[in-house]
Each structure stands twice: as structure tokens, then as C-alpha cells.
Amino acid sequence: MCLTGCTGESVYELMRDERISKRLVRALVGVVALGLIAAGCVLAVAIVREEQRDENLAQLGRACAGLLPEVQLAEFVADDSAGVLEEYGTMLDPGQESRALVDCALSWGSGVWEPEAQVKVRAEALLDGRDHGDAKAPDDPSDFVLPLPPGVRGSTGTEERIVGSEVYASLWVACPNGLRGRRLPSKELHVTVALPSTAEFDHEVTPGEHLAAARAAVRIANWVTERQKCGSAPIGTAGTAVAEDRETPTKPCRWLDPKALGFAEGPGWKDDSDRTHAWTFNGDAAHLPQAAFCAGALEGYASFRDEMPVVQVEARSWSGEAALGAYERYAADERVPARPAKPASASFTYTGLPPVLALWAESVCDGGRTYHRVAVTPDLPDLDEKDPKLTVAKKARERFSADARAVLDRYLAADGGWAARSHCRDTRILGEVEEWGR
Structure with a gap:
């Protein structure tokens, strides 16, 4: 404000500045008010959501x-x-x-x-x-x-x-x-x-x-x-029965060693395609009295061409009440041994599913009558709908049988394994099942 020496022009400018300042203040007050209202609405919605x-x-x-x-x-x-x-x-x-x-x-x-x-x-x-x-x-x-x-x-x-x-x-x-x-x-x-x-x-x-x-x-x-009061004991919830996709087998499945069994190498081994192989394992994390499951598979490989090594392996057992039901389930699909057979040359037909050779055995264990099934899957040369047939020589087919028997023997003899802990005895071989198209 001018106290002395103010000209008409300066007085006008001063009054104009004051009017502008008042408008700015009113505008700012309006903006702040709208912001507070919006913030209040957001806060109210958040409170309602939290309460809901x-x-x-x-x-x-x-x-x-x-x-x-x-x-x-x-x-x-x-x-x-x-x-x-x-x-x-x-x-x-x-x-x-x-x-x-x-x-x-x-x-x-x-x-x-x-x-x-x-x-x-x-x-x-x-x-x-x-x-x-x-x-x-x-x-x-x-x-x-x-x-x-x-x-x-x-x-x-x-x-x-x-x-x-x-x-x-x-x-x-x-x-x-x-x-x-x-x-x-x-x-x-x-x-x-x-x-x-x-x-x-x-x-x-x-x-x-x-x-x-x-x-x-x-x-x-x-x-x-x-x-x-139905007469059954409470079921426990501690631990897990099956551990999936592990780099090493679980304690009940430590017997499953691909290198000791002479299967395809891994981990860190590379084939001619420069792809790294690694075995992963699934299986029981704890001992189950009525059943057992261990499995392994080689991941990351391209093809072994004509070598046909085992790239998947599985072992299962069913004891007592579970034994008959499991056997009947496989029998319904014609996947149990019909009669003892000697390995001969094998003919494969493309079905889109991996070829599996299963070996069955029967024992007497703590739970009573028990069935064992081990299965090996060899890596076959690529088959497709255009070239669906493959014949494997007798020597290679005999190796498939030897691989399956090696898995069974190692599984049954493993210290701390399911068969040992279940005191399995009087084991007899029931036969093989070729689970592949012919």
C-alpha cells in the first residue's frame, strides 16, 4: 500500500493485484476443498471395504x-x-x-x-x-x-x-x-x-x-x-506323503540312483545337442504302511538317437487291502502279466504315449500279500504319425528287461527302503508287461 507519492497508475496496479490475489485465494480454497472431499470419499470407501x-x-x-x-x-x-x-x-x-x-x-x-x-x-x-x-x-x-x-x-x-x-x-x-x-x-x-x-x-x-x-x-x-464316536483313530496332518520335482530323491527313495543303475547320465551332462540333462525325482516323503511310490525322470534332453537308455523309472508297492484293488485296476486295462515270457525283438507303433516296460513281483510283507510294480521307459528314436513303426533288436529288448530287473532288485534290497521296513520276503517274479503299441 502506498503511503506517499502514489500516482494514479500505481494505485490502479495495486488494486488490480489485490483483486487477482483474492481470486487466486478463492480458487485455491476451492481446489483444497475439492481435494478434501475426494480424500474423504476415498477414506470412507476404504473404511467400508475394510469393515466388509x-x-x-x-x-x-x-x-x-x-x-x-x-x-x-x-x-x-x-x-x-x-x-x-x-x-x-x-x-x-x-x-x-x-x-x-x-x-x-x-x-x-x-x-x-x-x-x-x-x-x-x-x-x-x-x-x-x-x-x-x-x-x-x-x-x-x-x-x-x-x-x-x-x-x-x-x-x-x-x-x-x-x-x-x-x-x-x-x-x-x-x-x-x-x-x-x-x-x-x-x-x-x-x-x-x-x-x-x-x-x-x-x-x-x-x-x-x-x-x-x-x-x-x-x-x-x-x-x-x-x-x-465311529471307532476310528484320528488321522494325522503332519508332513507330506509325496515330494515333487526334487533334485535328489527323498529318504525312502534314496535307492533310486540313475548313475548306479546305468541309466542316462545327469545332472550337468550334455549330449551332442549341447543341452543339459538333469534327473528330477518324486516319491514318498514318509514311510506308508500300505503303499510305496518312488519315481525319477530325466529332463532337458533332446534325443539319444539309437542308444535308447532309460529316461524314466518308477517303483510302486501295494500291501494288504490295497494290494488286490491295485492289481485289479491294472488288470482291467490288461496291464498285468498274462504269462511268463522271454524277451524277443520288440515292435513299437506310435501312440503318442511313452513306451513302458513294467515288471511285476509278489511278496509277503508286514501288511500281508503285497504286489510290486517297477517300470522303465527307454528313449526311442523319434516316432510320429508319418513314420509310426520301429523294430528293436532282441539284444536291446533284453537290455530293457535287465534294466527293469535291476530296478526291482535294488528297490527290494535297499536298506531303509519300503520293502526292508515292511519286512518283505518270499518274493516271486510274476512277469513283464509291454505297455506300448505294436
């Missing part, structure tokens, strides 16, 4: 008698909509008329055709003497990622949804004292669990997700059998 997620997490903890795996499912819980819970079953609501003991589903989000994520749980008493179709127990009890005691069978698997995948686990539990909730007698419990997976495709589901589903199924089975 907290409500959904609380619902998850209560749902299905509190048996769901909260840690694994937390990442699927929505914050923009309420979870949808459906609960049925005579053990969840004793006044209900239901075929199931537990039938529970919890989902989040509304997809186009199905929820964005969902979990399903069902436990039912299987009626004695009835054909239960898909609920029939698997023949191979090793198809589960946890060790299972006698009288319990299980399986795990994956399935693709419209968007994403899910992992499921099933258990069949013998109940000597019977189950309540059905009018007709039942001494077998069937439990199924389906959990959402982070994998886009079913083959990308991780071993950890298989383990989570298996543990959820065990938890539900134990809850039912304890309250039903």
Missing part, C-alpha cells in the same frame, strides 16, 4: 463349524461384497432332513457364471452294500499327499473353473461303530473338500495347495468321526 472384509473374515472363521482353513482362504476373501454361506447337514442342523452329515459352501464375488472364489465341504455316510458311483474309494491309497493309516483311503486332484482353478481332496474312512444320521446302516464316511486355487490352469496348482486341501479334508473327517 473384516465381516467376511469373521464369517469365514465361523462357517462350516469353524473347520475351514482360514489362512489359505484369506487371500480369496472379498472386500467389496458380503460372502454367501449355505449350510446344511444333520450335524450342522440336527433338525434337518438331509442325506449329508455336513454340506457347506462359502463363496465370494459374483462372476459371470459362478462366484469369483468358492469353497465346498461335504461329509456323508455311505450306505452299506450300495453302489456309490463317484463316491467309490480309489484303489491306490498313495494318491494322497498325507500319510494315511489303515482303514483310510484318499485322493487329491485339480479341476479348471470358468476362470481359474480349484483343488480338491477326498477321504474314505472306515467307521467300525457305524455312523448316525441315515436310516440304513453305514460304516464308511466320505469327505470331500474343494478349495479355490491361485493357479490359472489346473496343472499349475502347487503342491502346497494340494496339501492345504488334504489337511482340510482330514480336519473335517476327524471332527465327524470324533463326534460320531
